[in-house]
Amino acid sequence: MQSKLNRRGVLAGFAALTVSTGFPAYALDEAGARKLVDTVVAEINKVIEAGKSESATIRDFEKIFSRYADVPTMARYALGADGRSASAGELRAFTDAFQGYLARKYGKQFRDFIGGRIEFESVREIKAGYEIRSTAFLRGQDPVSVSFLVSDRSGSDRLFNIFVEGVNLLLTERTEIGAMLDNRRGDIGQLTKDLRSAG
Amino acid sequence: MSLSSLRHASGRILLALTAALFVSACATTQDVATRSNGINDPYESTNRSIHAFNKGLDKNLVRPVAMGYGAVVPVEIRNTINNFSDNLSTPGYAVNSLLQGDLKSAGISLVRFVMNTTIGIGGLVDAAGELNIPARETDFGETLAVWGSGEGAYIELPVFGPSTQRDTVGLVVDFFTNPLTLSTIDDEPERYVPPTALAASVLNDREKFSRQIDSILYESEDSYAQSRQIYLQNRRFELGNDSASEVDPYEDIYAE
Numbered sequence: 418m419q420s421k422l423n424r425r426g427v428l429a430g431f432a433a434l435t436v437s438t439g440f441p442a443y444a445l446d447e448a449g450a451r452k453l454v455d456t457v458v459a460e461i462n463k464v465i466e467a468g469k470s471e472s473a474t475i476r477d478f479e480k481i482f483s484r485y486a487d488v489p490t491m492a493r494y495a496l497g498a499d500g501r502s503a504s505a506g507e508l509r510a511f512t513d514a515f516q517g518y519l520a521r522k523y524g525k526q527f528r529d530f531i532g533g534r535i536e537f538e539s540v541r542e543i544k545a546g547y548e549i550r551s552t553a554f555l556r557g558q559d560p561v562s563v564s565f566l567v568s569d570r571s572g573s574d575r576l577f578n579i580f581v582e583g584v585n586l587l588l589t590e591r592t593e594i595g596a597m598l599d600n601r602r603g604d605i606g607q608l609t610k611d612l613r614s615a616g
Numbered sequence: 617m618s619l620s621s622l623r624h625a626s627g628r629i630l631l632a633l634t635a636a637l638f639v640s641a642c643a644t645t646q647d648v649a650t651r652s653n654g655i656n657d658p659y660e661s662t663n664r665s666i667h668a669f670n671k672g673l674d675k676n677l678v679r680p681v682a683m684g685y686g687a688v689v690p691v692e693i694r695n696t697i698n699n700f701s702d703n704l705s706t707p708g709y710a711v712n713s714l715l716q717g718d719l720k721s722a723g724i725s726l727v728r729f730v731m732n733t734t735i736g737i738g739g740l741v742d743a744a745g746e747l748n749i750p751a752r753e754t755d756f757g758e759t760l761a762v763w764g765s766g767e768g769a770y771i772e773l774p775v776f777g778p779s780t781q782r783d784t785v786g787l788v789v790d791f792f793t794n795p796l797t798l799s800t801i802d803d804e805p806e807r808y809v810p811p812t813a814l815a816a817s818v819l820n821d822r823e824k825f826s827r828q829i830d831s832i833l834y835e836s837e838d839s840y841a842q843s844r845q846i847y848l849q850n851r852r853f854e855l856g857n858d859s860a861s862e863v864d865p866y867e868d869i870y871a872e
Contacts, residue, residue, distance in 0.1 A: 545864050
C-alpha cells in the first residue's frame with residue numbers, strides 16, 4: 418500500500434513537470450501566433466522582392482526556416498516510426514539535411530509568388546497551439562487557401578506545419594521520406610547523405 | 617444520334633452506375649481492414665501500373681505539348697480559352713449545387729453563367745470574376761459525398777489520373793449529363809469547339825503548374841504515393857473535411 422502511494426506521488430510529480438515544461442510562463446496566445454506568422458510572411462516577402470539568384474534566395478529562405486520553424490520536430494515527424502531506432506547523432510544529422518532539402522524544394526517555387534499577397538482570414542485554437550488561416554492571392558491564379566500551424570511545445574513559438582489547399586507539408590514529406598527510406602532499406606545514414614543533394 | 621440509341625445508351629449508363637455504386641458501397645464496408653494512414657488502396661498494384669502509363673503519357677505527350685502551347689500562344693489568349701471552357705462548366709456547377717441543397721452556390725453559378733455569357737462575350741471574359749463573384753466549382757462526386765456516399769477505394773484512372781470510387785462515379789455522371797460532351801457525338805464541326813477548348817485549358821493548367829506537377833511526378837522517389845497523398849488531402853479539403861488538427865507532430869513524438 419505504502420509503495421503504491423509513493424508511485425502515485427512520483428507519477429503526479431512527472432505530470433506536474435510535463436505541465437510546467439509544456440506551458441511556459443509566456444504561453445502562446447492568439448495574438449502571439451498571429452504575430453509570428455505576420456513576421457514570417459513579411460520576411461519571406463522581403464526575400465522574394467529582393468529578387469536575388471535562386472541559390473541566394475534558397476539560402477535566405479533556409480535562414481528564415483531555421484529561425485521560425487520547429488525543424489527538429491518536423492524532421493522527427495517526417496522520419497516516422499523509422500526514427501525510433503535512430504541514434505541522437507543520426508537524428509541531428511538527418512534534421513540538418515532535412516532543413517536544407519526543404520529550403521531547396523520549396524524555395525525553388527518562390528518565383529510563383531512574385532507580385533502575390535497573403536491576407537489573414539481567421540485564427541483558432543488547436544491541440545498543439547493555433548491555426549492561422551489565410552488566403553494567398555497570386556498573379557493570374559485563383560485564390561489559394563493557406564494555413565499556418567504554430568506551437569510553443571518546443572519551448573518557443575514556432576511554425577510546425579503549413580497547409581496549402583488542404584495539402585499539408587508534414588504528411589506529404591513523411592510520405593516522401595518514407596519512400597526514400599524504403600528505397601535504402603531503412604538506412605538513415607544513406608538517406609541523410611542523399612537528402613543533402615535532393616530537393 | 618437517334619432517340620432509340622440514346623435511350624439504349626442511357627440504359628447502359630444506368631447499369632454501369634448501379635454497378636459502380638454497388639462496388640463503392642462494398643468498398644466502404646471494408647475500409648477498416650485495408651486502411652492505413654487514412655488511405656484505402658486495395659488496388660494498389662493495378663493503380664501503380666496505370667500510374668506508370670499516365671506518367672509516360674505526360675512525359676511523352678501532354679507535357680511537351682503543354683510546354684509548346686505555353687511557349688507559342690500568348691498567356692492572354694490561353695486564359696481567354698480557359699474562361700470559355702470554365703463558363704461551359706458553370707451550368708453543371710449550378711445543377712450539382714442544387715442537388716446538394718446549396719441554393720446560394722447554385723444561384724451564384726447561375727448568375728455567373730448569365731453574366732459571363734452576355735457581358736463576358738459568350739464566356740471569353742470572366743466578367744463575374746472581375747466583379748469579385750468567384751466561381752463555386754463543384755461536381756457530382758461532391759454531390760454523392762453530400763448525399764452520404766463513402767469515399768470508397770483510391771483509384772488512379774487512365775488519362776484522368778488520381779480519383780476515388782466515389783469520384784469516378786461522379787466523373788461518369790458529370791460526363792454524360794453534360795450536354796456539351798454528349799453533343800460532340802453529332803457531326804457538325806462546331807460541336808467540337810467545347811471539348812477542344814477543354815483540352816486546351818487542361819494543357820494551359822499543365823503549363824501553369826508545371827513546377828509543382830513536375831516536382832510530384834519527376835522529382836519524388838515514389839510519385840505514385842506522392843500523387844495519392846496529395847490528391848486525397850486536397851479532395852477531402854474541397855469536400856469540407858477539416859484535417860488541420862489530425863497531424864500533430866507533438867502528440868506523435870511524445871505518445872511513442
